[in-house]
Structures are given as C-alpha cells and as structure tokens.
Amino acid sequence: MPNEIDKVATPALPLAPEGYERPYMDQNSNVLRLFFNRLVNSLNTLLSTDAGGKFLYNPCAAFYSTQDQTASVVNTGYAVTFNNTSYNSAVTLSNNSRINVQNPGVYKFDVKGNDDYVVHWGFTVSLVANDYIEVYWSTGDTQLNLHTETATSPHPGVPSASIDISFVSNV
Numbered sequence: 001m002p003n004e005i006d007k008v009a010t011p012a013l014p015l016a017p018e019g020y021e022r023p024y025m026d027q028n029s030n031v032l033r034l035f036f037n038r039l040v041n042s043l044n045t046l047l048s049t050d051a052g053g054k055f056l057y058n059p060c061a062a063f064y065s066t067q068d069q070t071a072s073v074v075n076t077g078y079a080v081t082f083n084n085t086s087y088n089s090a091v092t093l094s095n096n097s098r099i100n101v102q103n104p105g106v107y108k109f110d111v112k113g114n115d116d117y118v119v120h121w122g123f124t125v126s127l128v129a130n131d132y133i134e135v136y137w138s139t140g141d142t143q144l145n146l147h148t149e150t151a152t153s154p155h156p157g158v159p160s161a162s163i164d165i166s167f168v169s170n171v
Contacts, residue, residue, distance in 0.1 A: 006041070006042050008035070008038050008039050008042050011031050011034070011035035013028060014027050014028055016028075058166060059089055059090035059091050059101060059102065059107075059166070059167040060087070060088070060089055060090075060091060060165060060166040061085070061086075061087065061088035061091035061093070061166075062085070062162065062163070062164045062165075063084065063086070063099065064084050064086065064159035064162035064163075065080075065148065065159050065161045067081070067148060068145055068148055069145060069161065070142070070146075071137075071142050071145065073142070074141065075138055076138060077137070077138050078136060078138065079097035079134055079135070079136055080097060080111070080136065080146070080161045080163075081096040090167075091165055097134050097135075098132040099132055099134070099163060100131070100132045101129070101130070101132070102129060102130070103167065104170075105126070105127065105167050105169060105171055106124060106127075106167075106168045106169045106171060107125055107133075107165050107166065108123070108124045108166055109124075109125070109165035109166070110122045111123070111135050111161070111163050112161065112162045124168065133165070135161075135163065147160055
C-alpha cells in the first residue's frame with residue numbers, strides 16, 4: 001500500500017564457517033546489501049514529502065477571504081470563496097473555493113465565517129488523493145452576508161471567511 005512504510009527486519013546472516021570461504025563472504029555481503037537497501041528505501045520513503053513524508057510532514061493549509069460575500073437570491077447555495085493563502089503544503093486551492101488534497105487520509109478542517117456574529121464549524125472527513133472539499137452557504141435574507149473588515153487602528157483586519165485543514169491520520 002502506498003500509505004504504509006515497509007518494516008525492516010533484522011537480516012538472517014549465514015553462520016560463519018571455521019575458515020575463510022569466498023562463497024560464505026559473498027552470501028554474507030549479499031544479505032547485508034539487501035538489508036541496507038531495504039533500510040535506505042524505507043528511510044527515503046519516510047523522509048520524502050512526495051511518497052510518504054506525510055508521516056513526518058503533515059499536509060495542511062489555511063485560506064481566507066478579504067472580500068465581502070453576498071447572496072443575490074435567498075435560499076440558494078453559494079460557494080464560500082477564498083482569495084488568500086496563509087500557508088499550504090500538499091493541499092491546494094482551485095476555483096477560489098475548492099480545497100484539494102494530494103494525499104489520502106483523515107483530515108480535520110475548521111471553517112469560519114463572519115457577519116455581525118462569527119460563525120465557526122469544525123469537520124473531520126476521510127478523503128482520497130485528489131479529492132476536494134467545497135463549503136457552501138445560504139441565507140433567508142439577502143441583507144446577511146459574509147463581511148470583511150480592513151485593518152484599522154486599534155484592530156486587525158477580519159476576513160469574511162477562513163478555512164484551516166490538516167492531515168490527522170491514515171484511513
């Protein structure tokens with residue numbers, strides 16, 4: 001499975017003869033060579049961010065929006081959009097609303113929206129490679145929107161929406 005790292009077992013070295021024998025030394029060297037090749041491959045998989053480094057280097061991302069998001073029609077779903085990236089690793093944003101994962105696994109993500117009251121949701125979901133998440137919102141009143149605030153003294157800017165996603169574990 002691509003989500004697992006091979007376990008390396010102790011090599012079964014041949015018993016040494018009383019005197020020097022070339023075939024024994026060749027066999028012993030061959031067993032050690034195979035052992036170290038397997039050990040090196042497992043370490044490369046563990047430390048590589050492409051094939052398995054997610055065990056040490058967790059995929060994650062944070063996206064947010066500095067634009068007001070309004071509904072032109074009531075009771076209609078609108079994709080929450082994001083126009084800024086705080087950080088991302090093996091998680092990308094496409095179409096300003098789709099959060100794409102490159103590695104399969106269980107992900108936890110928090111969604112925050114802003115109007116006069118901050119709205120916050122937390123989800124945990126199992127995804128396969130190249131899956132995406134898209135959050136939608138709807139309102140019964142077109143006066144309600146996801147509002148952004150620019151930074152002014154004495155407060156920082158407030159995004160209209162933000163999302164954080166991080167890898168939790170294998171499936």
